[in-house]
Amino acid sequence: xxxxxxxxxxxxxxxxxxxxxxxxxxxxxxxxxxxxxxxxxxxxxxxxxxxxxxxxxxxxxxxxxxxxxxxxxxxxxxxxxxxxxxxxxxxxxxxxxxxxxxxxxxxxxxxxxxxxxxxxxxxxxxxxxxxxxxxxxxxxxxxxxxxxxxxxxxxxxxxxxxxxxxxxxxxxxxxxxxxxxxxxxxxxxxxxxxxxxxxxxxxxxxxxxxxxxxxxxxxxxxxxxxxxxxxxxxxxxxxxxxxxxxxxxxxxxxxxxxxxxxxxxxxxxxxxxxxxxxxxxxxxxxxxxxxxxxxxxxxxxxxxxxxxxxxxxxxxxxxxxxxxxxxxxxxxxxxxxxxxxxxxxxx
Numbered sequence: 001x002x003x004x005x006x007x008x009x010x011x012x013x014x015x016x017x018x019x020x021x022x023x024x025x026x027x028x029x030x031x032x033x034x035x036x037x038x039x040x041x042x043x044x045x046x047x048x049x050x051x052x053x054x055x056x057x058x059x060x061x062x063x064x065x066x067x068x069x070x071x072x073x074x075x076x077x078x079x080x081x082x083x084x085x086x087x088x089x090x091x092x093x094x095x096x097x098x099x100x101x102x103x104x105x106x107x108x109x110x111x112x113x114x115x116x117x118x119x120x121x122x123x124x125x126x127x128x129x130x131x132x133x134x135x136x137x138x139x140x141x142x143x144x145x146x147x148x149x150x151x152x153x154x155x156x157x158x159x160x161x162x163x164x165x166x167x168x169x170x171x172x173x174x175x176x177x178x179x180x181x182x183x184x185x186x187x188x189x190x191x192x193x194x195x196x197x198x199x200x201x202x203x204x205x206x207x208x209x210x211x212x213x214x215x216x217x218x219x220x221x222x223x224x225x226x227x228x229x230x231x232x233x234x235x236x237x238x239x240x241x242x243x244x245x246x247x248x249x250x251x252x253x254x255x256x257x258x259x260x261x262x263x264x265x266x267x268x269x270x271x272x273x274x275x276x277x278x279x280x281x282x283x284x285x286x287x288x289x290x291x292x293x294x295x296x297x298x299x300x301x302x303x304x305x306x307x308x309x310x311x312x313x314x315x316x317x318x319x320x321x322x323x324x325x326x327x328x329x330x331x332x333x334x335x336x337x338x339x340x341x342x343x344x345x346x347x
Contacts, residue, residue: 049084050099050108052111052112052114058272063285064114067296070291071296089118093191117193120147137160138288139194142154158306159304161291172209178264185214186213187215187247188218192244198242225250240267248269255277271285281318284317284318321345323338324345
């Protein structure tokens with residue numbers, strides 16, 4: 001790991017330049033801060049971690065909180081023993097390139113990427129130098145994203161946890177709860193490599209269940225409501241959303257259409273049930289953040305040999321049921337099914 005050679009003044013100026021250059025990028029926020037302003041002048045002798053994500057939504061936010069908590073538990077506390085810089089591309093994939101390059105130019109000691117597009121941007125910015133180290137999370141497939149060839153065949157400076165959602169299992173809940181259902185509406189952004197992978201899994205899985213996925217592509221979150229309404233016009237009987245960050249960032253727009261048309265919304269992220277999906281089966285993204293945070297700790301302590309480390313797959317998941325949303329969307333939930341849920345939301 002290389003040490004940052006920047007002075008405190010240069011770090012401050014560099015960060016302010018990033019803010020001015022990319023209006024869509026959220027500036028630094030301290031790991032332990034609430035809504036207060038961040039201290040953007042870290043001590044020059046502290047290791048600096050750059051954290052970047054495509055957009056803010058509960059799953060990605062939980063990932064990054066897990067990283068921060070894992071770091072803090074190991075003694076890496078923002079403002080005391082490390083400096084954490086955070087940047088949010090606000091859903092704009094090209095902005096991630098600017099963020100990643102700024103982190104490299106400023107000599108951060110470690111980059112933590114949350115989402116597949118964030119990983120791709122950081123990899124492209126670091127591949128010539130083969131550093132600084134990258135730890136990734138919320139990545140459906142680092143292989144389909146063009147980063148790694150196999151769990152034990154990846155760039156020597158890149159490691160993380162694969163977060164492949166249980167797409168088939170989540171889809172299987174739909175005919176279980178709605179016997180005889182024929183068509184399900186599905187939205188995704190083809191610019192997200194993770195969503196392409198999920199879609200390639202979902203289409204044959206739905207066919208095997210006797211379901212036709214009516215698919216609509218979007219390019220940004222502002223298109224979600226209109227795309228959902230178009231699917232309603234095509235006669236879908238329910239909605240399914242996987243772990244597409246563009247869709248999930250504007251989930252409330254999809255929920256609005258689902259509620260207005262009595263169409264149950266099934267999701268692949270348990271946090272989506274808390275926002276208004278009727279049923280959600282997916283990974284525990286906070287746990288994924290903790291696990292990837294443990295990798296960051298190993299790197300900071302000099303105990304993890306990235307080149308020989310293996311990319312593990314996140315396995316911990318849970319089922320969440322929102323009874324109020326289910327009632328609003330016309331989906332009966334039996335006591336037997338409710339008993340299977342790790343989280344039941346009554347209101």
